[in-house]
Amino acid sequence: MILSAARDMIDEVGLDGVTMGALAKRAGLAKGTLYLYVRSKEELYLLLFIEAMDAVVTQFKHRARPGDSAAQLAHLMTLNAQTTPLFLPLYARLIAVIEANVADEPLFAAKRRLIALGHEWGAHLAVVTGVGPDQAEPLARTITMTMLGAAQFDISAQRDPQGLPDDMREAFASHAFAPSFEPSARLILEAVMSPRRQG
Amino acid sequence: MILSAARDMIDEVGLDGVTMGALAKRAGLAKGTLYLYVRSKEELYLLLFIEAMDAVVTQFKHRARPGDSAAQLAHLMTLNAQTTPLFLPLYARLIAVIEANVADEPLFAAKRRLIALGHEWGAHLAVVTGVGPDQAEPLARTITMTMLGAAQFDISAQRDPQGLPDDMREAFASHAFAPSFEPSARLILEAVMSPRRQG
DNA sequence: TTCAGGTACTGACCGCCGGTCACTTGGCGA
């Protein structure tokens, strides 16, 4: 399976280290064969991201419950994003790198699926936070954007701290996903939850 | 001047349409000469981004005043980011694209400068919002990440809506920077400002 | 006036990579 070979390869050499030639060889195919199944490298990444996003949404619907506190929800979202393989690095590159190089037709199909997943997630978020219908959408958008920003930051935090000057090591480390995202998510969730109920 | 030629060229062909060969020709230089002044394409972008970030911070320090409401501040930040040339597209690509391909030494120098600018901005934000010292840093980080996410979204919103299916046109348009960022920024600012004062 | 040295500049060239396509292979039904 191509997707599985891609996952393995990304594990080993990182997202930016994947080349289609090497991936084909690894999957036991010729380069041309690979392109029978996937129209471009970015389309492949898009497929992988949809899988990851699906997993994140499914897990969130499973785990988040009405009555959870803002802190609990923020923590759950953080773990969720962080433990789903490939979710963060692909999310960080989704728009600037991946969408920029996918043909229209598969792009639209992917976007529709992602938007649908986003709505599922947002709807569940509205339920568990108990926010009113007018606040549900801005809340979901705000959390989404914050997560997208935190995913960016996380890229630089992945860098090997070996040999970095002290101030840089600290700067990189402080941009890791969890310490960036979780407090912000909590702040946002508390803002919309506190008028109604808390905890 | 190389930076100026780069700005012009980005205006015309977009960030992803710039090639070093064409840029050199446009600046009246040979490719090799260009590389005497800039070690890589991404280093050039990093220089441009530092300029843009500097402008944004300077403007924010000039325009934001204690007593401004959350809505006013959110609006000001939005305009600020949007009207500073190249700020948003470069910000969106800063980590995943630009930082990923710059040599250590210039990267560290740039990061130090950007971190210093970020602190200036955050300090002024703390003053105008009047938040306590314990809340200042998470507030600045949250707004920063949200802006980073919104800058991402804005990339896809830049796409020419000609010939897009209706649902996609709507989806792309709704991701533009202002409608994404401003309500979220307002939500976040209100959350930290309301306990103390408002307006 | 000549020449050595150094600096700014040049552009042909390289390696790499994503993507293509004319061709081969192999299995299956007639």
Place this chain on the structure above:
DNA sequence: TCGCCAAGTGACCGGCGGTCAGTACCTGAA
């Protein structure tokens, strides 16, 4: 046995970022 077609192949292409041996020119000393 043979023809056909789907699946697969890998040499090849174009374009790009980046390099480097060489050139042009100026200056100041002899």
